[in-house]
Amino acid sequence: MSDDPVYERGMRVRREVLGDDHVDASIARTTDLTADFQDFITRYAWGEIWSRSSLDRKTRSCVTLAALVALGKLEELEMHVRAAMRNGLTKDEIGEVLLHSAIYCGLPAANAAFAVAQRVLDDHEGSKGSRGGKED
Secondary structure, eight states, rough: OOOHHHHHHHHHHHHHOOOOOHHHHHHHHHOTTEEEEEEEIIIIIIIITOOSSOOHHHHHHHHHHHHHHHHTTTTHHHHHHHHHHHHTTOOOHHHHHHHHHHHHHHHHHHHHHHHHHHHHHHHHHHHHTTTTOOOO
């Protein structure tokens, strides 16, 4: 653990948005090569940017989804569709972000994004069913 408040805030927000399982797996995969990068994203992405109060987390998730569609970063998109649900976006809201992205990012990018989102949403629905339908 760090005694740096920015790092600690970043780790808290990172866990709240991405979930403990994801963060724990990322930390477990940290190597000498990636340690500085893990520190960087915890401090700056999560401790500085995601922690700012001017945008709520739902809005930040919308912006993040659109940016990832634009860049074609489908692996990151998958992670952030899950994060968007943790931040309170509904299936319909995620669909609206992706549909809006089709206009500004292109149809092929949005088509691929819809496929990723559908897979994540199907997995989420399946996991809810296996827990007796309880919400996360």
